[in-house]
Amino acid sequence: MFQNRVAITGMGIVSSIGNTVEENLKSLLKSKNGISPIINFKTRHLHDIKVGEILKTNAQLATFLKLPKDHNYSRTALLGCIAAKQAVAKAKIKDISLHRTGLISSTSVGGMDMTERHFKKFHENKNSSKFISSHYASDSTEKIADQLGITQYITTISTACSSAANAIMLGTRLIKTGQLDRVIVGGTDALSKFTINGFKTLLILSDTDCAPFDADRKGLNLGEAAAYLILESDAIVDEGNKEVLAYVEGYGNANDAFHQTASSDNGEGAYLAMRKALDVANIQPEQIDYINVHGTATPNNDLSEGIAMKRIFGERVPDFSSTKAFTGHALAAAGAIEGVFSILALQNQVMFPNLNFQTSIPELKIIPITKVINKPLKYVLSNSFGFGGNCSTLIFSKGK
Amino acid sequence: MKACFINGVASISAQATFNQSCFLEDVIVHNSKTINAIHPNYKDFINPITGRRMATGVKMGIAASKLALDSAQLACPDAIITGTGMGCIEDSEKFLNSIIENDEQYLTPTSFINSTHNTVAAQIALTLDCKGYNVSYVHGSVSFESALYDAQLLLHENEASNVLVGAVDELGNQFIQDIVISEENQSQAILTPFGEGAHFFTISSSRQDGSYCELKAIQIINIATPDSIQENLKEFLNQNRLLLSDVDVIVLGCNGDEFDCYYHNLQRLLFDTIPQIHYKHLCGEFFTASAFGFWVATNILKKQYIPNSVKLNNVEKSRYKNVLLYNQFKGRQHSFTLLTSC
Amino acid sequence: MDALKQELKKNIIEQLNLEDFTVEDILDDDPLFGDGLGLDSIDALELIVLLDKDYGIKLTDPIEGKIVFKSIEVLANYITENRTK
Numbered sequence: 001m002f003q004n005r006v007a008i009t010g011m012g013i014v015s016s017i018g019n020t021v022e023e024n025l026k027s028l029l030k031s032k033n034g035i036s037p038i039i040n041f042k043t044r045h046l047h048d049i050k051v052g053e054i055l056k057t058n059a060q061l062a063t064f065l066k067l068p069k070d071h072n073y074s075r076t077a078l079l080g081c082i083a084a085k086q087a088v089a090k091a092k093i094k095d096i097s098l099h100r101t102g103l104i105s106s107t108s109v110g111g112m113d114m115t116e117r118h119f120k121k122f123h124e125n126k127n128s129s130k131f132i133s134s135h136y137a138s139d140s141t142e143k144i145a146d147q148l149g150i151t152q153y154i155t156t157i158s159t160a161c162s163s164a165a166n167a168i169m170l171g172t173r174l175i176k177t178g179q180l181d182r183v184i185v186g187g188t189d190a191l192s193k194f195t196i197n198g199f200k201t202l203l204i205l206s207d208t209d210c211a212p213f214d215a216d217r218k219g220l221n222l223g224e225a226a227a228y229l230i231l232e233s234d235a236i237v238d239e240g241n242k243e244v245l246a247y248v249e250g251y252g253n254a255n256d257a258f259h260q261t262a263s264s265d266n267g268e269g270a271y272l273a274m275r276k277a278l279d280v281a282n283i284q285p286e287q288i289d290y291i292n293v294h295g296t297a298t299p300n301n302d303l304s305e306g307i308a309m310k311r312i313f314g315e316r317v318p319d320f321s322s323t324k325a326f327t328g329h330a331l332a333a334a335g336a337i338e339g340v341f342s343i344l345a346l347q348n349q350v351m352f353p354n355l356n357f358q359t360s361i362p363e364l365k366i367i368p369i370t371k372v373i374n375k376p377l378k379y380v381l382s383n384s385f386g387f388g389g390n391c392s393t394l395i396f397s398k399g400k
Numbered sequence: 401m402k403a404c405f406i407n408g409v410a411s412i413s414a415q416a417t418f419n420q421s422c423f424l425e426d427v428i429v430h431n432s433k434t435i436n437a438i439h440p441n442y443k444d445f446i447n448p449i450t451g452r453r454m455a456t457g458v459k460m461g462i463a464a465s466k467l468a469l470d471s472a473q474l475a476c477p478d479a480i481i482t483g484t485g486m487g488c489i490e491d492s493e494k495f496l497n498s499i500i501e502n503d504e505q506y507l508t509p510t511s512f513i514n515s516t517h518n519t520v521a522a523q524i525a526l527t528l529d530c531k532g533y534n535v536s537y538v539h540g541s542v543s544f545e546s547a548l549y550d551a552q553l554l555l556h557e558n559e560a561s562n563v564l565v566g567a568v569d570e571l572g573n574q575f576i577q578d579i580v581i582s583e584e585n586q587s588q589a590i591l592t593p594f595g596e597g598a599h600f601f602t603i604s605s606s607r608q609d610g611s612y613c614e615l616k617a618i619q620i621i622n623i624a625t626p627d628s629i630q631e632n633l634k635e636f637l638n639q640n641r642l643l644l645s646d647v648d649v650i651v652l653g654c655n656g657d658e659f660d661c662y663y664h665n666l667q668r669l670l671f672d673t674i675p676q677i678h679y680k681h682l683c684g685e686f687f688t689a690s691a692f693g694f695w696v697a698t699n700i701l702k703k704q705y706i707p708n709s710v711k712l713n714n715v716e717k718s719r720y721k722n723v724l725l726y727n728q729f730k731g732r733q734h735s736f737t738l739l740t741s742c
Numbered sequence: 743m744d745a746l747k748q749e750l751k752k753n754i755i756e757q758l759n760l761e762d763f764t765v766e767d768i769l770d771d772d773p774l775f776g777d778g779l780g781l782d783s784i785d786a787l788e789l790i791v792l793l794d795k796d797y798g799i800k801l802t803d804p805i806e807g808k809i810v811f812k813s814i815e816v817l818a819n820y821i822t823e824n825r826t827k
Contacts, residue, residue, distance in 0.1 A: 043504060044505065152622060261784070387513065449780045
């Protein structure tokens with residue numbers, strides 16, 4: 001039934017380790033993290049947490065996008081527009097309306113960064129009331145669509161920290177089944193007091209640089225980011241003789257159905273997501289060359305994910321690393337930025353280090369990659385898991 | 401795409417829709433600006449220990465999903481897909497207030513957990529122990545249609561045989577007041593009340609004795625003008641090999657604001673000889689109100705009857721085969737949904 | 743001490759929405775988690791906030807919480823020894 005292979009022909013990213021794909025790659029290769037105390041807004045927790053923050057103000061981002069002074073873009077929308085425009089430019093799309101093009105974006109808090117500043121006083125003046133509509137999760141997606149000129153199918157996914165992986169998955173399915181020819185997929189999330197305090201109540205924020213898959217990991221660093229991929233059908237690629245950065249080869253989505261915020265002891269949801277992705281890609285576990293793990297550095301996630309990996313791969317777990325020690329955990333954007341990193345790994349035949357690792361988790365005895373390593377890579381697997389048991393896995397393969 | 405049958409339906413709304421034997425014969429006329437749903441007794445569906453932290457939206461979702469599964473005689477679906485415009489907004493408001501009032505101190509996790517938009521689908525999965533595909537859509541007035549489209553795709557790909565699709569929105573307390581005030585500042589404001597509700601459907605690849613109808617197609621359109629939407633609509637019908645004259649009933653999301661011109665054009669120019677239906681005066685306007693319209697349409701097809709309370713004109717037909725739904729919000733988030741009797 | 747236990751029972755019922763319980767239903771030695779009241783890990787996080795807000799006790803480790811929240815008896819003793827307000 002399925003004939004279309006789904007190619008990635010462009011990508012864009014803004015994260016705490018760079019404002020372009022090239023800057024992100026440079027930081028990854030130099031093992032330079034983007035974790036620091038928060039500066040863009042005041043919070044009581046300044047000294048208790050470190051974050052992966054993009055060191056540009058909203059005003060700077062708005063100027064970059066040439067927005068009018070009275071705009072109502074939330075930071076989530078600003079970041080999303082910048083990353084999505086980069087992706088379109090990279091894919092050398094001249095007239096976006098020439099093919100059936102859709103947009104699937106994802107976000108966890110939407111415009112909460114503005115809502116929390118204006119809540120309770122929305123009607124004091126127009127500068128506040130304009131942010132009522134930017135609260136909606138659909139708002140950043142619509143603004144991206146407006147910036148790109150996408151008028152037909154657009155939607156927004158929110159499955160907590162696995163959101164962007166599901167956006168990539170849906171876009172792939174829509175092209176595979178011939179519903180659309182091109183889909184721009186990804187996610188955006190800005191840091192907000194809302195999420196910082198939310199994660200704080202769960203006692204899973206680290207006060208130091210996070211250490212994924214380390215025995216002494218203390219929790220995660222939150223981050224902010226946006227990243228988008230351009231997915232295109234074979235037909236568009238052939239017609240334009242376009243460069244293919246990588247292919248989306250497999251995908252899987254499952255629910256852990258265990259707990260509202262915690263992962264199960266046997267990593268069932270993660271196991272099922274990886275299993276399905278391998279089945280869709282029609283490859284064996286041993287064909288996976290590198291895994292960009294979810295690896296949030298919370299005691300619970302890393303143990304559960306490690307157990308699931310061992311269930312899939314046995315004692316021969318492929319080379320793996322979590323890049324969250326570079327960027328922090330960018331929630332709904334995480335799956336997209338790690339998609340970009342997975343593609344960069346395939347393009348450059350290189351694996352990125354899992355920073356801050358010292359001792360392996362005793363129950364797992366598995367050791368991530370701790371430095372930049374070059375190696376032939378054909379298949380890269382990327383995991384994204386979220387609250388509510390939402391688990392998703394993507395498999396990317398080398399482009400042509 | 402492959403055939404999709406609506407085998408189970410459930411509605412919790414500002415009308416007595418949770419009672420499956422009623423179909424809007426006796427309706428409540430709402431005159432206030434905001435209306436709450438008529439809530440069932442949730443203790444019949446949720447044990448008190450599990451239910452004590454659940455947001456209203458989660459409770460509505462669990463009860464409605466149980467009823468939708470029961471009416472299709474299904475214990476557990478292969479996938480759960482939901483849509484919500486605002487998520488569990490009551491809890492988001494509560495967490496925001498605590499942050500502001502207590503200056504980021506003494507915050508508890510429950511209202512934060514309930515604020516994640518996927519919490520309804522997640523807690524249904526937890527309740528049913530359903531480990532299958534699970535996604536939540538949050539795109540305003542096409543949140544439900546996005547979920548429906550994904551479900552149709554899953555069946556088409558043979559990735560699932562039975563999918564639970566639903567939509568939930570809470571009225572909340574504070575944010576809605578801000579929305580009401582902004583609306584009042586508009587030149588032609590929304591005239592229906594603002595509401596809330598939960599609507600769930602069991603969608604399956606095979607037909608059952610009790611099937612309501614077949615879901616033929618869904619289309620989501622980001623931007624259109626009152627003129628261009630007519631072309632979009634004709635193209636949509638054309639893709640489904642239907643003529644304008646094949647449409648037996650048109651279900652419209654009119655709410656009285658200036659953007660009703662999108663509906664008026666279709667009513668006047670394309671569908672003046674068939675039954676026209678509206679519903680937001682009964683359930684209120686909210687981001688997933690169109691799921692109430694969908695519930696109305698599934699019932700019309702099964703019962704072959706249009707209740708007076710939803711009629712916009714006096715046209716009747718002896719048989720209803722194709723029902724077309726069209727909804728938009730403020731000139732964006734347009735959707736067409738096509739249902740056929742089975 | 744008895745007053746503190748009563749206060750704790752009342753606050754726990756309120757904070758954790760245990761609407762089907764009354765103060766009389768909770769015995770001093772009843773296990774709060776598992777088979778007793780049936781509380782779970784999210785409740786533990788809620789109780790950590792209650793300790794901080796009402797008694798000025800800061801617990802940061804959920805595992806430490808598990809010991810402290812064994813029963814009303816244990817909790818009341820812990821509060822008496824460690825409270826700062």
